[in-house]
Amino acid sequence: xxxxxxxxxxxxxxxGFTSQTVVQNIQNEKSGLERIHDTSVLPxxxxxxxxxxxxxxxxxxxxxxxxxxxxxxxxxxxxxxxVISESKIDINERxxxxxxxxxxxxxxxxSGNPFPAERSYLHALGNTIRDFFNFKNxxxxxxxxxxxxxxxVAIAKRYISQNIYDHVFVVGGDVISQFILSGFxxxxxxxxxxxxxxxxxxxxxNIGEVAAAVLVTKDVNYLASESVEILGESSCNDAxxxxxxxxxxxxxxxxxxxxxxxxxxxxxxxxYISAHGTATPFNDEMEAIAFNRSGLxxxxxxxxxxxxxxxxxxxxxxETIVGMHSLHNNTLYASKGFETLGVSLPLNIIxxxxxxxxxxxxxxxxxxxxxxxxxVIFKKLSN
Amino acid sequence: xxxxxxxTSYCQIKNQQISLNGNVVFQDESEVFSDFIKNAxxxxxxxxxxxxxxDNLSKLAFLAADILLKxxxxxxxxxxxxxxxxxxNAASLDTDRMHQEAIQDKSNYFPSPAVFVYTLPNICIGxxxxxxxxxxxxxxxxxxxxxxxxxxxxxxxxxDSDKANQVLCGWVNFDNNQYEAFLYLVSKNGTAAHTKxxxxxxxxx
Numbered sequence: 001x002x003x004x005x006x007x008x009x010x011x012x013x014x015x016g017f018t019s020q021t022v023v024q025n026i027q028n029e030k031s032g033l034e035r036i037h038d039t040s041v042l043p044x045x046x047x048x049x050x051x052x053x054x055x056x057x058x059x060x061x062x063x064x065x066x067x068x069x070x071x072x073x074x075x076x077x078x079x080x081x082x083v084i085s086e087s088k089i090d091i092n093e094r095x096x097x098x099x100x101x102x103x104x105x106x107x108x109x110x111s112g113n114p115f116p117a118e119r120s121y122l123h124a125l126g127n128t129i130r131d132f133f134n135f136k137n138x139x140x141x142x143x144x145x146x147x148x149x150x151x152x153v154a155i156a157k158r159y160i161s162q163n164i165y166d167h168v169f170v171v172g173g174d175v176i177s178q179f180i181l182s183g184f185x186x187x188x189x190x191x192x193x194x195x196x197x198x199x200x201x202x203x204x205x206n207i208g209e210v211a212a213a214v215l216v217t218k219d220v221n222y223l224a225s226e227s228v229e230i231l232g233e234s235s236c237n238d239a240x241x242x243x244x245x246x247x248x249x250x251x252x253x254x255x256x257x258x259x260x261x262x263x264x265x266x267x268x269x270x271x272y273i274s275a276h277g278t279a280t281p282f283n284d285e286m287e288a289i290a291f292n293r294s295g296l297x298x299x300x301x302x303x304x305x306x307x308x309x310x311x312x313x314x315x316x317x318x319e320t321i322v323g324m325h326s327l328h329n330n331t332l333y334a335s336k337g338f339e340t341l342g343v344s345l346p347l348n349i350i351x352x353x354x355x356x357x358x359x360x361x362x363x364x365x366x367x368x369x370x371x372x373x374x375x376v377i378f379k380k381l382s383n
Numbered sequence: 384x385x386x387x388x389x390x391t392s393y394c395q396i397k398n399q400q401i402s403l404n405g406n407v408v409f410q411d412e413s414e415v416f417s418d419f420i421k422n423a424x425x426x427x428x429x430x431x432x433x434x435x436x437x438d439n440l441s442k443l444a445f446l447a448a449d450i451l452l453k454x455x456x457x458x459x460x461x462x463x464x465x466x467x468x469x470x471x472n473a474a475s476l477d478t479d480r481m482h483q484e485a486i487q488d489k490s491n492y493f494p495s496p497a498v499f500v501y502t503l504p505n506i507c508i509g510x511x512x513x514x515x516x517x518x519x520x521x522x523x524x525x526x527x528x529x530x531x532x533x534x535x536x537x538x539x540x541x542x543d544s545d546k547a548n549q550v551l552c553g554w555v556n557f558d559n560n561q562y563e564a565f566l567y568l569v570s571k572n573g574t575a576a577h578t579k580x581x582x583x584x585x586x587x588x
Contacts, residue, residue: 043492102503103479103502104474106479109479109480109483110483110487111487120476120479121472121473121474121476122474122525123472123525123526123527126525126527127527138526138527138530140524140526140533141524141525141526142522142523142524142525143474143503143504143505143523143524143525144503144505144521144522144523145503145505145506151522155522155537158537158540158541158544159536159540161540161544162536162539162540162543164536178486179479179482179483179486179502182482182486182492182494182499183482183494183496183499183502184499185494186494186495186496186499187496187499187500234520234546235520235521235522236518236519236520237467237508237509237512237517237518237519237521238509238512238518239512239513239515239516239517239518240513241509241513242500242506242509242510242513243496243500250518251518254518258546262544368503368505369500369503369505369506369509370503370505370506370508370509370521371509371512371513372505372508372509372521
């Protein structure tokens with residue numbers, strides 16, 4: 001079975017429209033989160049990291065679109081376009097397309113939205129992206145709550161390992177909408193200040209918006225300098241509760257153990273954990289329990305939610321990209337918003353951005369509604 | 384196309400009828416889904432009160448999975464490594480529309496967490512995982528129409544890599560009071576070949 005890599009990548013976000021710009025801003029500990037008071041979206045003020053509509057429009061027009069596209073489609077097409085053109089891959093029958101999203105164009109259900117409600121079908125989004133770039137295969141759409149982005153990377157690897165595709169483009173995204181914010185607000189999960197993952201004074205989630213895209217390939221002729229190999233991946237369910245994290249971290253613990261086993265890597269060989277860290281009391285506590293059960297409590301760890309918020313279907317993909325650059329730059333980025341440990345077990349949270357002699361492997365995790373969890377282990381290329 | 388794996392059972396719910404391995408086990412005159420599924424729940428002696436909190440998609444997926452897995456006589460004291468791989472056309476749009484209705488009118492604004500939690504298609508997998516203690520691989524995919532090829536590829540990948548011993552696969556769709564469930568169990572031993580052609584034949588019967 002051939003090795004599979006994550007290669008060319010892009011992030012469209014409040015912190016920039018290329019991975020390099022976003023990573024540079026994170027290195028400078030700059031957050032994209034800001035206070036927003038827009039009663040058309042939510043009655044109360046909230047914190048979010050919104051993509052600048054004017055810049056998005058300007059970047060998207062470079063693609064010379066001939067039809068009308070939704071905000072999410074503009075974000076995803078802009079992001080994916082950069083990855084396709086950088087990789088210089090000819091889109092033939094051996095090239096797959098995977099889309100990760102939780103809600104897609106759900107804002108089209110709103111009676112005030114200019115697009116027809118039919119646009120909210122996720123396969124319509126899939127067809128739009130397929131047709132824009134002339135993909136020869138239908139899009140595979142993954143909608144598995146907040147693990148969708150990282151699970152999509154695992155699925156791309158599995159398709160390549162099954163010899164269905166040689167290359168897979170993965171694009172993930174969700175937009176800020178009244179639909180999503182009103183729902184999280186009804187759960188009383190939203191914080192009214194910038195989120196503080198793992199901190200003693202954390203008060204909940206900020207929802208952000210991002211589109212991110214990567215190339216997953218087995219062909220070493222198509223590797224970007226920051227490419228990583230996918231060593232092991234797993235996605236396990238808590239079998240406990242549909243909206244509350246497991247008290248024992250069961251599904252996350254099992255996901256990590258299974259990914260370590262497949263990767264043939266010991267916990268001591270993990271140099272960095274890019275965790276989920278939504279900054280809700282129960283999620284962060286659950287993660288601390290799972291990481292301790294796996295003997296990973298000493299490994300430097302961050303949550304990137306303090307930079308761009310929780311970006312739902314994009315988050316796992318976005319955080320994988322930042323993790324790749326973290327290894328490439330041999331730099332551990334600060335877990336923004338963290339001051340004092342606020343979970344019941346020890347964790348090695350990265351307090352300030354620092355250079356490290358050499359980083360080789362990182363673990364990316366995510367957890368979501370429905371009791372789903374995913375863990376993937378990545379390794380930097382040797383030269 | 385050859386395969387090392389086998390389809391050991393399948394369950395269908397559509398047109399006011401439920402069948403298991405091709406045999407009708409329940410049918411009903413109710414044209415409204417909520418009546419039909421409640422009658423089916425009773426007739427099948429499902430005995431799982433959480434069922435009544437579920438949204439339509441979860442009720443449909445849960446009952447199909449329960450009828451299929453009950454027949455497997457699983458020992459739930461031991462852990463059954465059965466992965467769950469579902470797909471559909473409409474994701475959770477049926478419940479999404481309910482949440483949208485609750486927020487559309489500012490003078491009548493009442494979003495509910497009990498509804499919002501079901502605005503994700505994979506919640507139905509969570510419900511089945513809780514019932515059968517499945518700590519296993521799970522994923523929900525969206526396709527315009529039933530995609531046997533994809534399901535075969537993904538189930539084969541999970542079995543080849545020993546991520547699962549069995550895979551509960553299929554299609555569960557609920558949209559505008561139209562419902563359809565087709566679930567099947569893929570195992571390492573059996574007689575009916577796990578191929579795209581065979582799955583398509585079962586789906587179309």
